[in-house]
Amino acid sequence: MPGWVSSYSDQPPRQGDGLVIATGQALVRSGSGWLHDAMAPGVPLSETSKPVFLGELDGRRIFVARPQNQALPEEELLGLRGAMLGDDPVRATLASTACQVLHWQQDHRFCGRCGSPTRDHALERAKWCENCKIPFYPRIAPCVIVQIMDGDTLFLARSSRHRMHYFSLIAGFIEPGETAEQAVARETLEETGLRLRNIRYQCSQHWPFPHQLMLGFLADYDGGDICLQEDELAEAGWYRPADMPPVPPDTTIAGRLIESACAIIEQSDRGDSGK
Structure with missing residues (x-):
């Protein structure tokens, strides 16, 4: 910024x-x-x-x-x-x-290893345990979020946890030992039953609820029927850009990924009409 x-x-x-x-x-x-x-x-x-x-x-x-x-x-x-x-x-x-x-x-007022009070590190943003001689840095939890595309349609879903009535994207935390791309595929399959291909990174955004770093992707549908994980998603479906339900604003990574996917579809439509 x-x-x-x-x-x-x-x-x-x-x-x-x-x-x-x-x-x-x-x-x-x-x-x-x-x-x-x-x-x-x-x-x-x-x-x-x-x-x-x-x-x-x-x-x-x-x-x-x-x-x-x-x-x-x-x-x-x-x-x-x-x-x-x-x-x-x-x-x-x-x-x-x-x-x-x-x-x-x-x-992080206390050391997670020995329980001693921590103090501010003198040289960097960290808490320091004098007893264990180890620093504790601010927590950042890497997450993935993906806009799934199938031709000229976008997959959008409404959360069963949030009060806002937006339809948004599939997202979740990266597990130990996973790449971000593997997390995209796993979270999508777990929450929706859909398989993906051509998973490609787009952008990132800090998201303080409480300390996520969101990694944004586009991906293409590669099979499977919609089967929603009900404790995560209330409803979901495929939408054309002109017929989308309310979606997050472009100040969010979800909004920007949706805009990027719509732009790709629009560009493809213009190319097809020029043939």
């Missing part, structure tokens, strides 16, 4: 720095939007969670901290999912980074 550089520093905030105040699943609004003055935050900060450096936005140092009151009124908050689905890429990136760092800070 232009203007944003993620980096590490152990220096505290100073005059002119920016501050994201987050609860873990929401940002605390400021008078001018969502970015606060680090030296004059709009709400009291938690006394047990010091501001943590995230990086620089257009040369301005940005930190994240928790509010003292974790139960702020809803009108003072911007939900994390809303920030990710909105049309402000700067806000989405900082919201994602801030909430993932806060989760990591909360979950």
